[in-house]
Amino acid sequence: MRYKVLDIVWLLAIASERSDRVNPQFKKGVLELCVLALLARKDCYGFELVSSVSRSVVMSEGTVYPLMKRLRDEGLLNTYLKESNEGPPRKYYKITDGGRDKFARLLAEWRAFTQGVDDIIEGRQSA
Amino acid sequence: MTRAEYMIRLADKLHNLPEIRRREIVEEILAHFNDGGSEGISDEALAEGLGPPEILAKEYRAAYASEQASVKPSIGNVMRVVWAGIGMGMLNLIFVLPIVAALFAVWLSLVITGGAMALVGALTAILSIVSIIFPMALISIVYPIASVFVCLMVASLGGLLLIGSLRLGGAWGKFIARYVCTNIEIISGKRKQNAEEH
Numbered sequence: 001m002r003y004k005v006l007d008i009v010w011l012l013a014i015a016s017e018r019s020d021r022v023n024p025q026f027k028k029g030v031l032e033l034c035v036l037a038l039l040a041r042k043d044c045y046g047f048e049l050v051s052s053v054s055r056s057v058v059m060s061e062g063t064v065y066p067l068m069k070r071l072r073d074e075g076l077l078n079t080y081l082k083e084s085n086e087g088p089p090r091k092y093y094k095i096t097d098g099g100r101d102k103f104a105r106l107l108a109e110w111r112a113f114t115q116g117v118d119d120i121i122e123g124r125q126s127a
Numbered sequence: 128m129t130r131a132e133y134m135i136r137l138a139d140k141l142h143n144l145p146e147i148r149r150r151e152i153v154e155e156i157l158a159h160f161n162d163g164g165s166e167g168i169s170d171e172a173l174a175e176g177l178g179p180p181e182i183l184a185k186e187y188r189a190a191y192a193s194e195q196a197s198v199k200p201s202i203g204n205v206m207r208v209v210w211a212g213i214g215m216g217m218l219n220l221i222f223v224l225p226i227v228a229a230l231f232a233v234w235l236s237l238v239i240t241g242g243a244m245a246l247v248g249a250l251t252a253i254l255s256i257v258s259i260i261f262p263m264a265l266i267s268i269v270y271p272i273a274s275v276f277v278c279l280m281v282a283s284l285g286g287l288l289l290i291g292s293l294r295l296g297g298a299w300g301k302f303i304a305r306y307v308c309t310n311i312e313i314i315s316g317k318r319k320q321n322a323e324e325h
Contacts, residue, residue, distance in 0.1 A: 047159050050159065061178070062176075062179075065155060066187045
């Protein structure tokens with residue numbers, strides 16, 4: 001088991017070296033993928049989005065907020081205000097067309113990567 | 128940690144961001160506390176989920192800096208790039224200039240030597256021929272015929288040296304030109320080093 005974990009770590013290291021094929025900042029890329037995936041489904045307000053991400057992925061909520069700001073700066077997300085039943089209006093995040101493109105690209109990278117890892121774990125890799 | 132305490136510590140570390148940006152961040156995190164509170168989560172647990180305010184502020188600052196560097200060609204950013212470029216130029220000047228100067232001096236001395244040998248050799252060869260045709264006319268040379276051959280040899284050696292060093296100078300000049308162009312490209316940002324790393 002320990003051997004396989006090391007394999008995965010090694011693969012991650014290689015993946016981050018090969019920047020032409022895999023997002024170099026792999027972990028940040030995965031988090032970005034999660035945020036874009038959630039917003040591709042529906043618009044969310046900050047707390048909703050952050051708690052969804054940190055519920056499934058072990059990641060500090062404090063990492064997600066700055067990321068959302070960066071994604072908005074890059075034009076992948078938009079924000080708008082919407083009245084809420086409880087308290088003041090909430091700021092909602094909405095994915096842009098550019099964000100959808102980026103999502104598709106990251107998803108393809110992710111699929112290829114996990115496929116590769118699965119192949120190694122299951123021993124399907126042709127030697 | 129109460130939310131007030133968290134917000135104070137966060138805002139304190141955001142002071143070098145623009146006012147609008149800072150207010151956005153504070154509102155966002157405050158909304159996080161409000162929304163979390165209305166779902167029955169304690170301030171303490173929410174603060175723990177967000178991590179230390181100093182780290183959060185650091186990540187916000189990093190996000191802002193990377194956006195500034197990649198998107199907005201503001202005066203401040205351009206100046207930073209220019210200063211970096213000047214710094215690199217100075218480094219080049221300090222390290223490369225002596226080498227370039229020394230090589231140039233060697234090259235120049237080769238050209239001058241070659242030129243002088245060719246010129247003097249040719250002139251004395253002519254003088255020798257003249258003294259063969261008109262003995263005692265201008266000056267007397269002891270072995271005029273031998274002198275013609277020796278002088279022609281010196282002249283052709285000088286000519287070869289001159290041509291060779293001029294050719295070398297051309298190649299050297301091209302190399303310097305390419306080196307300077309590369310530097311300009313790096314400074315102007317056409318050739319990015321580690322573009323992916325922030």
